[in-house]
Amino acid sequence: MVSLPFLNDYTATETTLLLNNHLPPKIPFVANYRPKRSLLDITFMSTNTNVTAGGRVWRIKATGGNGYGGDADDALEAVIEKSKMLLAKQKALLQQIAERREIITSINSTTITSEKEGMVSEEDERLFSETESNLPDDMDNLCSGIVEPVRSSLPDNVLVPTNKYHDDDDVTSKSGIELPPKSYLDSDSKNKLQGKTSEKATTYELPPFVSEISTTNESSKDTNESTLHRVADDADVKIDEDVKSPPLAGPNVMNVILVAAECAPWSKTGGLGDVAGALPKALAKRGHRVMVVAPRYGNYSELQDTGVRKRYIVNGQDMEAHYFQAYIDGVDFVFIENHIFHNLGSNIYGGNRIDILRRMVLFCKAAIEVPWHVPCGGNCYGDGNLVFIANDWHTALLPVYLKAYYHENGLMQYARSVLVIHNIAHQGRGPLDDFSYVDLPPHYLDLFKMYDPLGGEHFNIFAAGIKTAYRIVTVSHGYAWELKTTEGGHGLHGIIQENDWKLKGIVNGIDKKEWNPRLDIHLTSDGYTNYSLETVNTGKPQCKAALQKELGLPVRADVPLIGFIGRLDNQKGVDLICEAIPWMVGQDLQLVMLGTGQPELEQMLREMENRYHEKVRGWVGFSVKMAHRITAGADVLLMPSKFEPCGLNQLYAMCYGTIPVVHAVGGLKDTVQPFDPYSESGLGWTFNRAESGQLIHALGNCLLTYREYKSSWEGIQRRGMMQDLSWDNAASQYEEVLVAAKYQW
Numbered sequence: 001m002v003s004l005p006f007l008n009d010y011t012a013t014e015t016t017l018l019l020n021n022h023l024p025p026k027i028p029f030v031a032n033y034r035p036k037r038s039l040l041d042i043t044f045m046s047t048n049t050n051v052t053a054g055g056r057v058w059r060i061k062a063t064g065g066n067g068y069g070g071d072a073d074d075a076l077e078a079v080i081e082k083s084k085m086l087l088a089k090q091k092a093l094l095q096q097i098a099e100r101r102e103i104i105t106s107i108n109s110t111t112i113t114s115e116k117e118g119m120v121s122e123e124d125e126r127l128f129s130e131t132e133s134n135l136p137d138d139m140d141n142l143c144s145g146i147v148e149p150v151r152s153s154l155p156d157n158v159l160v161p162t163n164k165y166h167d168d169d170d171v172t173s174k175s176g177i178e179l180p181p182k183s184y185l186d187s188d189s190k191n192k193l194q195g196k197t198s199e200k201a202t203t204y205e206l207p208p209f210v211s212e213i214s215t216t217n218e219s220s221k222d223t224n225e226s227t228l229h230r231v232a233d234d235a236d237v238k239i240d241e242d243v244k245s246p247p248l249a250g251p252n253v254m255n256v257i258l259v260a261a262e263c264a265p266w267s268k269t270g271g272l273g274d275v276a277g278a279l280p281k282a283l284a285k286r287g288h289r290v291m292v293v294a295p296r297y298g299n300y301s302e303l304q305d306t307g308v309r310k311r312y313i314v315n316g317q318d319m320e321a322h323y324f325q326a327y328i329d330g331v332d333f334v335f336i337e338n339h340i341f342h343n344l345g346s347n348i349y350g351g352n353r354i355d356i357l358r359r360m361v362l363f364c365k366a367a368i369e370v371p372w373h374v375p376c377g378g379n380c381y382g383d384g385n386l387v388f389i390a391n392d393w394h395t396a397l398l399p400v401y402l403k404a405y406y407h408e409n410g411l412m413q414y415a416r417s418v419l420v421i422h423n424i425a426h427q428g429r430g431p432l433d434d435f436s437y438v439d440l441p442p443h444y445l446d447l448f449k450m451y452d453p454l455g456g457e458h459f460n461i462f463a464a465g466i467k468t469a470y471r472i473v474t475v476s477h478g479y480a481w482e483l484k485t486t487e488g489g490h491g492l493h494g495i496i497q498e499n500d501w502k503l504k505g506i507v508n509g510i511d512k513k514e515w516n517p518r519l520d521i522h523l524t525s526d527g528y529t530n531y532s533l534e535t536v537n538t539g540k541p542q543c544k545a546a547l548q549k550e551l552g553l554p555v556r557a558d559v560p561l562i563g564f565i566g567r568l569d570n571q572k573g574v575d576l577i578c579e580a581i582p583w584m585v586g587q588d589l590q591l592v593m594l595g596t597g598q599p600e601l602e603q604m605l606r607e608m609e610n611r612y613h614e615k616v617r618g619w620v621g622f623s624v625k626m627a628h629r630i631t632a633g634a635d636v637l638l639m640p641s642k643f644e645p646c647g648l649n650q651l652y653a654m655c656y657g658t659i660p661v662v663h664a665v666g667g668l669k670d671t672v673q674p675f676d677p678y679s680e681s682g683l684g685w686t687f688n689r690a691e692s693g694q695l696i697h698a699l700g701n702c703l704l705t706y707r708e709y710k711s712s713w714e715g716i717q718r719r720g721m722m723q724d725l726s727w728d729n730a731a732s733q734y735e736e737v738l739v740a741a742k743y744q745w
């Protein structure tokens with residue numbers, strides 16, 4: 001029997017990989033194995049053998065007589081099969097790593113240089129690349145099967161803060177826990193960290209939720225490095241072969257982590273999910289290394305278990321965050337699992353106020369440390385050259401935690417936060433007592449304390465996030481202005497005015513892979529068809545007929561079909577549509593409304609359908625397929641929103657040649673230029689006050705044009721479809737904000 005020291009957590013298949021990769025070809029097969037935490041015994045069927053691996057000679061002895069007999073063949077077969085599967089997996093992972101290596105290479109070459117000039121020393125640079133090459137010794141990681149003797153487990157000058165909440169041994173060893181790059185532990189921070197280990201400090205000076213930072217498993221680090229060298233070689237060859245143009249972001253490339261409570265296509269209740277699924281891809285296209293972090297509400301099939309588990313304290317309760325991951329369209333998607341997220345996919349903001357608050361506290365705490373602990377493609381992001389993008393009140397705690405627990409303790413010194421306001425109407429309000437749930441030092445209460453005539457003195461998470469984030473974005477220019485008004489700011493206008501210097505409006509884009517009539521997967525069956533600008537005159541009528549049929553409405557090409565899609569919330573102006581329905585049903589038209597939300601509004605939809613069944617359909621529910629089909633099949637899309645920060649449905653509609661009729665507010669005003677019959681310009685109809693009379697007036701003009709002025713109608717359709725509404729433009733504007741945040745101290 002031979003003992004290969006310094007191995008952690010190996011399994012039979014990993015051992016096989018080890019043999020395939022690193023031992024001479026004539027190695028006898030592994031027939032038995034006995035994994036141990038720090039020592040692996042391997043028994044071979046052959047006579048004694050000397051094997052050279054990792055520059056060392058290993059003595060392998062035959063043991064024989066272990067009862068292999070006829071079972072040995074089966075065992076052998078199984079091992080060979082497993083090896084094949086792992087090799088295939090390894091190949092795929094190598095490819096992924098090579099891809100990401102390219103991104104990292106480009107980030108290094110562009111950012112390290114500029115950072116060196118002002119902020120980052122050579123030592124930092126070395127450590128940065130060391131941090132990069134930390135890989136987990138997890139089974140799923142391709143590096144796990146390589147044997148190298150261990151080096152000393154920690155660099156001397158790194159202080160390891162302890163934490164009262166330790167992962168259990170197994171988890172710790174599997175997770176490949178990483179230290180923050182030591183370059184960021186300046187002497188001041190070290191003192192703070194030392195302070196943190198004291199009993200007293202654990203109350204608040206010691207970040208109570210910063211997860212355990214334990215020693216990195218150096219053996220895995222070594223093996224990781226050697227693997228990365230191989231991968232890097234491959235990547236370098238590739239780079240040499242076809243010299244790539246520099247990233248669009250030029251010298252500004254950075255690591256970006258977008259954190260959101262929902263992310264399409266996995267989870268979505270509205271526009272936030274769409275943005276979280278699409279903006280990161282556009283940023284990645286510009287050359288940034290981009291990650292999305294979201295809660296794991298269900299068993300999403302694409303995900304791999306990273307094996308990383310960390311523990312956080314939420315209002316005194318010890319909770320585990322278990323990290324899953326996928327790499328899609330150039331973006332790392334990391335999902336955080338805990339039982340409190342389970343099965344909430346269709347009810348993301350469900351439960352009582354405290355339930356939601358606890359979920360978001362855990363989520364923010366666990367998300368902020370992803371760049372330390374979760375290796376994506378083998379490399380953790382690290383916290384240098386890093387900007388978090390938090391979204392809405394649900395993740396507005398992230399900028400606060402970044403400041404309170406990390407920056408103020410000398411950690412994550414170069415990480416920045418940007419907060420995006422998608423909807424100020426939801427703020428994470430509660431009584432002041434809610435402060436106890438967010439686990440912050442007492443003096444932080446002032447950040448959250450708000451007073452307004454309606455709510456009186458209360459606790460407000462959005463307010464704290466807005467004050468603390470380095471930059472704020474909102475999703476249109478119009479809304480950026482409205483937020484500062486008493487009416488539009490929903491009580492936060494004063495704070496937004498004070499922070500106006502860091503606020504920027506950027507109109508959302510749309511995901512042209514998801515929302516494109518030429519490629520739309522929901523238009524490939526049931527009589528629907530894909531179409532483009534060239535085929536809109538035939539394709540769109542076909543979709544309209546299919547929609548009428550699917551809804552059980554009379555199939556007529558000449559009747560205007562009007563659609564509404566949206567959350568059934570006061571924001572969306574559903575009540576205005578209902579008020580206008582008596583007028584509408586007096587016209588020759590058809591109306592379909594798709595939505596879910598407030599029960600009384602859902603009931604209203606059902607009633608409208610019952611009462612005007614020959615013309616009206618009220619589809620209560622959340623159906624992405626129906627949303628796509630209505631967008632394609634309808635002639636007109638109604639959006640009478642009382643306020644609308646950006647609005648995505650009008651953008652989707654215009655791409656599909658569907659004409660928007662909208663209340664000119666927020667992003668709707670920014671994106672729908674009113675039709676001018678004299679100059680034959682504009683993209684739809686708008687009205688200035690959220691009143692049913694105004695809606696009727698605008699819709700009346702729209703229908704007149706539909707019936708009487710076909711060429712004007714087609715002109716509006718064409719102009720809408722020809723716009724570039726992709727995320728590319730928005731992504732370059734986000735980049736400006738990220739850069740501004742990065743250099744802000």
Ligand SMILES: Nc1ncnc2c1ncn2[C@@H]1O[C@H](COP(=O)(O)OP(=O)(O)O[C@H]2O[C@H](CO)[C@@H](O)[C@H](O)[C@H]2O)[C@@H](O)[C@H]1O
Nearest residue numbers: 270271422566567595621622623624627645646647648649
């Ligand atoms: N019943 C249903 N079935 C299927 N799909 C449905 C649906 N109801 C809504 N959707 C979908 O959800 C999304 C809604 O996006 P919006 O931007 O219009 O609104 P929302 O108010 O949720 O978003 C907030 O954030 C976004 C993003 O920033 C801002 O555009 C917006 O103004 C702001 O209010 C669209 O993709 C729509 O198709």
